[in-house]
Amino acid sequence: MDRRNFFKSSLAAGAALSTGRARARETRSILPEALGLLYDSTLCIGCKACVAACKRENDMPPEFLPRTEQPYWDQPLDISGKTLTVIKVYRHGTMDKKDQEENGYAFIKKSCMHCVDPSCVSACPVSAMQKDPVNGVVSYDKDACIGCRYCVAACPFGVPRFTYDQTFPQINKCQLCKHRWKDGGYSACAEVCPTGATLYGKVTELKAEATRRRALKPGAATTYPRGKLGGPDQSYPGVAAKYVDRLYGETEFGGTQMVFLAGVPFEKLGYPNLPPRSDAATSETMQNTLYGGLVMPIVFLGALTYIAKRNVKDDEQGGHHG
Ligand code: SF4
Ligand code: SF4
Ligand code: SF4
Incomplete structure (x- = not known):
């Protein structure tokens, strides 16, 4: 088969396989x-x-501030290959009042x-990043990871971090403490939080709790659950807060x-306004449109195969190639 016929048949095969595949993908719904x-x-x-409980339960090393001469304790400024969660502070002017802009x-x-x-x-080419089909938790398989860091580039929140300083680098990120789920365990950060500011549970129930809080009149007496929603009652009395409407x-x-x-x-707290459509849906729709299903990969594979075969032939004939 000459080069022209080879490309023609690749295109035909690709077009046949791609029939009906190129369509927009919608953003997925919550499980x-x-x-x-x-x-x-x-x-x-x-x-x-x-932050301390997360380190302990996920076996992560401490992080010391740069130029600290006698490092005594963990002082992470941001999430990193060694730190899966941090608490940051918003400060403005005289900093008189908490939760005030x-x-x-x-x-x-x-x-x-x-x-x-x-x-x-969506970005991971080897499925090292996976979303649990039942509880939706996004986890990472270091044995499958090839270190391409596509996930790092793709995340809109800048979350996955690469452990550049390790002999065998890997990605690190929160996996909702899934290793603690057996025997009724749950996220360490929520378990130790003394005020219930971090609360664990089913997202539908967490959202219902958020709706309840937002409906309260600021200053009204209320109770706040602690730890895990639906677990042992650890609620305590408090006063309703004034929230931004979101x-x-x-x-x-x-x-x-x-x-x-x-x-x-939230923009002031480092969480920007983002569109409701997921990047995953946009990029996968683009891939579908660009590739028309499988046309482009098949043409590309065909071209690579052609070049490889030509080179082998040249070698066999004692010719040179570049
Ligand atoms: S925040 Fe980033 S790392 Fe976490 S699930 Fe979303 S895209 Fe993935
Ligand atoms: S769920 Fe676990 S891994 Fe994630 S931030 Fe909380 S303690 Fe850390
Ligand atoms: S109050 Fe809770 S969420 Fe806030 S820093 Fe303490 S443990 Fe973390």
Whole structure:
């Protein structure tokens, strides 16, 4: 078969295989049994017990501030290959009042958002990033990972981190403490949180709890659950907070299984406005459109095969190639 006929037949085969494949993919919906966390910034006291528990339970090393001469304790400034969650602080002006935008301060948690339609899963070429089909938790398989870091580039929240300083580098990110689920265990950060600012549970129930809080009159007496929703009652009396009118994670990039309430606008807390359509849906639709199903990969594979065969033939004939 000469080169022209080879390409023609590749195209024909690709076109035949691709019939009906090139169509837009919609953003996926949240799973009914999805698990996640509700983080309420107004309840957070910045104690960082969650950060310490996360380190301990996930066997992560401490991180010392650069140029600290006598490092004594873990001081991560951001999530990294050694730190899966951090609590950051918003500060403005005189910092007089908590959860106030002007002259106030507020805390915010950072960790994997466990996206409903995760870009990291869509971008990973070897399925090392996976979304659990029942509870939707996004986990990572270091044995399958080839270190391409496509997930790092794809994540809209800048979450997966590569352990460049290790002999065998890998990706690190929160996996919702799935290793603790057996025997009724759950996320260490939620278990130790003294105020219930980080609360674990089914996303539907966490969202119902968020709706309850948002409906309260600021200052009204209420109770706050602690630890795990649906677990042993650890609720305590408190006072209703004043929230910005938003549950972050409800729609952003197709929604997330980590949802936030706060008294300060989320853009100020480092969580930007994002469109409701997931990146995964957009990129997979683009791939479908560009490739027309399998046309492009087959043409590309055909071209590579042709070149390889030509080179072998040249070698056999004692010719040279470049
Ligand atoms: S343990 Fe709870 S209160 Fe303390 S920093 Fe973490 S989220 Fe905030
Ligand atoms: S936040 Fe990033 S790493 Fe976590 S599931 Fe979403 S895309 Fe993946
Ligand atoms: S769920 Fe587990 S791994 Fe994720 S932030 Fe909380 S303690 Fe860390």
